[in-house]
Amino acid sequence: MVNSRFAVAIHILSLIATTSDKALLTSDFIAGSVNTNPVVVRRISSLLKKAGLISSRKGISGYELTKKPEDISLYDIYRAVEEPKELFAIHQAPNPACSVGRQIGTTLTDVFGSVQQAMENELRSQTLQSILDRLK
Amino acid sequence: MVNSRFAVAIHILSLIATTSDKALLTSDFIAGSVNTNPVVVRRISSLLKKAGLISSRKGISGYELTKKPEDISLYDIYRAVEEPKELFAIHQAPNPACSVGRQIGTTLTDVFGSVQQAMENELRSQTLQSILDRLK
DNA sequence: TCAGTTGTAACTATAATGGTTACATCAAAT
């Protein structure tokens, strides 16, 4: 497998959304639920904070959502924790002396772009609230 | 970037489809167009061959498509060269003592599955022929 | 002042990937 940051981010946000006593939500506590190291939680929380999805203050325990769960799409979360890289890489510098080599780059950019669009549209169609509904 | 096998596979198949003199299609020649090492080409060709998309014979130069370009979907190519792994990984062993931890696994499997479906459907909707059309 | 927490830098182990060398195997031309 490649990368579980997205999954962990959703886990973290779900915990925050469903825990009424916010002071319980230390990175240690969250790490216990995710089953990882507290620093991993703080690292991902830091990304979610930069993206404006949660708030926290140094020295004080507790994280809070800054938006309602129905206003946080999975796309928002995805963009918060993933590098803005493409789904599929395109090999560098194909031979411009070859007809295929000359045009494959832009062609693949277009095609891969439409695939990525399809994926991102699906991510946009679901929210943290949809996740919470499924958890019940 | 992560993985350009898919892009290289499409490049290889496009070259095979558009080259009339099949004997020209050595791994060396293809590598010259892709701008990589011939072994990389043979490695990916081997996967395409296992998937039944092309044919070749040891000792004889030349690769050939075994199907018409309109009958090779991008999904077929994708499946030929990518490990059957999920788009997003799910963290292992979340805490079953926690309500979220207990249910997040199946929830994420469902949600990520629908996202992957969306992506794969888009891949199924395009073929090698659509790529060739764009190359003109 | 002190205990507990977040934020972050730094290091490590692991895994995936692409490039490379090497070589066995095979087919066709000579």
Added chain:
DNA sequence: ATTTGATGTAACCATTATAGTTACAACTGA
């Protein structure tokens, strides 16, 4: 038959991404 040139594949290396970990500065409230 020998030689030449090709595919098929194993093996190794360098690079990169990731998750886990240790360490510690900065901060808050008791």
